[in-house]
Amino acid sequence: MYYLDQLRPCATPGCVRYALFESDRCPAHLQDPAAYRTMLTELVAGGMSLRGANLASADLAGIALATARLTGANLSAARLEEANLEGARLDRAMAPGADLRGANLKGARCELAVLGEARLDGAVCDGADLRRANLVGASAVGAVFRGADLYYARVGAANFSQADLTAANVQRAVFRAADLRGACLQGARGTANFDRARR
Numbered sequence: 001m002y003y004l005d006q007l008r009p010c011a012t013p014g015c016v017r018y019a020l021f022e023s024d025r026c027p028a029h030l031q032d033p034a035a036y037r038t039m040l041t042e043l044v045a046g047g048m049s050l051r052g053a054n055l056a057s058a059d060l061a062g063i064a065l066a067t068a069r070l071t072g073a074n075l076s077a078a079r080l081e082e083a084n085l086e087g088a089r090l091d092r093a094m095a096p097g098a099d100l101r102g103a104n105l106k107g108a109r110c111e112l113a114v115l116g117e118a119r120l121d122g123a124v125c126d127g128a129d130l131r132r133a134n135l136v137g138a139s140a141v142g143a144v145f146r147g148a149d150l151y152y153a154r155v156g157a158a159n160f161s162q163a164d165l166t167a168a169n170v171q172r173a174v175f176r177a178a179d180l181r182g183a184c185l186q187g188a189r190g191t192a193n194f195d196r197a198r199r
């Protein structure tokens with residue numbers, strides 16, 4: 001649901017990519033990614049919503065965006081390693097292929113988020129709302145989902161080995177052909193589809 005009418009072309013002559021949210025450059029031509037991260041953090045601290053923002057392929061590693069409103073934002077292939085997204089709103093965000101390794105997603109609201117092929121290894125997603133989220137082909141090795149809500153989440157062919165799903169709600173979740181070796185499902189609630197999953 002990110003807003004196509006907000007998209008502008010990159011100001012670099014000859015570049016056919018879209019400029020990032022609140023910037024006139026695409027990620028490849030952004031001169032100072034660190035300054036861009038700082039600007040985003042300050043905008044959010046000042047109350048600005050990032051709803052529907054184009055942040056595709058942006059280098060946002062380590063960014064502090066706790067409680068940010070990123071509903072429907074385009075985070076496709078964004079770098080968000082070690083980012084702080086605690087309590088952020090990421091419902092319906094488009095983040096296929098995003099790198100969220102080691103990110104803090106505690107209590108984040110990710111209903112209907114598209115996280116297919118995303119990398120969530122070592123991420124902390126305790127209490128996150130991942131209802132109906134698309135995690136097909138995602139890698140979440142050793143990630144923590146304690147008490148998270150994975151109702152109807154699609155986790156097919158994902159690597160959740162060593163993941164901690166203690167007390168998570170997995171009702172109707174689809175772990176078809178997922179790798180769950182060494183994963184902890186103690187106290188997980190609901191009936192999930194583990195067809196051809198490795199356990």
Ligand SMILES: [Zn+2]
Binds near residue numbers: 010012015016027028
């Ligand atoms: Zn460009």
